[in-house]
Amino acid sequence: MRTAFVRSLMDVASLDPRVVLLTGDLGFAVLDEFRAKYPDRFYNVGVAEQNLAGVAAGLALAGNVVFTYSIGNFPTLRCLEQVRNDICYHNANVKIVTVGGGLAYGSLGVSHFAIEDLAILRALPNITVVAPGDPVEVTSLVPQIVEREGPAYLRLGRAGEKVVHDAGAQITLGHPARVRAGSGVLLLTTGGMLPVALDAAERLEHEGLDVEVVSVHTLKPLDAERICALAARFPVVVTCEEHSAIGGLGGAVAEVLIEAGIAPTFRRFALARDFPEGVGSQTYLRTANALDAPALCELVLSLTAVRTARSPQPRVAARRSG
C-alpha cells in the first residue's frame, strides 16, 4: 500500500501544483522520489507531530493541499487537539496519511499499534476517514481525497499487501466496494483485513456457506443507505477490522443498522483485548489475537449454527443443505 500511495502522490503532485508533503522525520527511502522531484514541496518538520499538524494547517490555509506522513499514532493521537482545532475546525485541506495501520508494525510493540485511530478520528467533525483494503483501492482513492476539499485521514498498511481488486476496478470514495458476491453471510471489512475476509470466505465456501465480502474503505462519511440495504439481505453480518472492537467499523455499522431497525445476527470481528498480546510479525499477532482467517471462520460458523438452531428454515442453513 505504501508503494501505491507514493505512486499516487507523485501522480497528483504532477497534476496539482498545490500538493505539498510534510513528514515528521519518517519515510526513509519511501519519500525519496517525491523529495528528489519536488524539493520545494517537501518539508520535514522534524520529530514534532504537534508542529506537523499545526504547520500543515497553516500551509493549507495559505492555499495548499497538504499531505502529512508518519506512522499510525504519531500524526493522529499524539497531536489530536491540533488535528481537531487546527485542521478540522478550519476545514483545512490537510490529508493525514499513516502507515502501519492495525498491527502492521507487529514486532515494534504497542506504541506502534494503530488500533484506536479509526474510532478517534471518526469522531472528529469535517474529516473523511479512509482505510483502503488493497493497493488498488489506495491508487483509486488518493486522487479522490485530493479532489474532496477538506481534511482526510488515510490509513495505510505497510508494504507488500496482496492485490485484491482488478487493476482497473472502479473504486469510489464513500461507496463500499463488493469484492465477492454471496447470499448467506455478509462480511464488511475495512483496511488490511480485506484479504483475511476473502480467505475466510473461500474457506467457508467449503463448509457450504455463501459469503459476500464488501470493502468499506470509507468509514466516514459512511454510506449508511448502502450498508443498510446490503445488511438487510443477509441473516448474518460480521464486520472485520484490525482495530479495537470499540468505535471502528463495527461501531459505525452497528450505529446505522440499529437506527434503521435492521437486526441481522451481528458481530464485530476485531481486537477484543485492551492491548494486543504477544511479540512477533503482523501475521503472528493476528493469529495470537484471534484475528486471522481461521478465527473468522470459527466465528461465522458459530453464528450460522446459532441461526440454524433458532430458526426452522434459516436462509443460511437452506443454502448449506442445498
Add this chain to the structure above:
Amino acid sequence: MKETELPQFAKDIRLAALRMISRSNSSHVGTVFSCTELLACLYGRILRVRPDEPDWPGRDRFVMSKGHGAAGLYAALALRGFFPRQRLDEFCVDGGTLYGHVTHRGVPGVDVSTGALGHGLAIAVGLAAGAQREAEPWRVFVLLSDGECDEGSTWEAALLAPAWKQSNLTAVIDYNKIQSLGRVDDVVPLEPFAAKWKAFGWDTREVDGHDIPAVLDALDPERWVPTDRPRCIIAHTVKGKGVSFMQDDLLWHYRTPKGEEYERALAELERPI
C-alpha cells in the same frame, strides 16, 4: 490610521472590550488590556489588510495565538470596519456569534481560530511557509501569551521557523508576567526569556508593550536589520493595564467587572488621553 490616532484606538478597544466582557459576564479582561497597544499598533498601522475585502489574497496574516484575548481582537476588527460595532454585543451571550476564544467562523478578518494554547505559532509557521512558497509579499504576525510558552508545541515551532529562514514571520509575546494560577516567575519561570528566543535563532527585541512608538518600531519588519531569521518581540506588559485596581492582579484573569467596579473602570478608561 496615523500614529497620533493610535492612543485613541487603544482607548476605544479597551472601552469596547470592557463593555463586552461586563455585559456577557465573561472573563479575561486583564489579558485583553495587557495586549491592547499591541493590537492597536497591528490593526492601526502595521497589518496590510482591507476591512472591505477581508479575504484579499495579499493580506498579511495575523494569528491571535492567545485566543482568550478575543474581546480585544474583535473590538479592534469592528473599530477598523471589518464588521459593524453593534455586532460586539454578540460576544459570549446566548444566541451570539462571537465566542470567548477567537473563532474564524463567520467573523470577517479572522483567519485562524485559537483557544487551546500553544497552537498559534505552528500555524503561523505554516502560513509563513505558504507565503515563502509563493514568493508572496505578505507577512505573518502572531501574538502569544507568556503562559503558552509553557507549551512544548510553542517551542517545536520556535525551533522550526529559523530552520526554514522565515524572515516573513514576526512573533510578539505579551509578557505580562502572570499566568492562570500565579506569577510566571513562581509557576514556571521563563527567564532568561529573550536569551531563549535568541538561542533558538530568532532576531529578538524587548520593548515596553504599552509604549506605542516603541511597539510600532519593533513591529515594522522594515525597521529591523535585514536577516533571514524570524523576529521575536518580547513585549513587557502589565495585566489589566489602564484600570488602577486591575493592574498586575491575577484576579482579573477571571473576574467580571460589574456594577460599581464596571463604573470605576469605565471612568478611568474614559479619562482624556
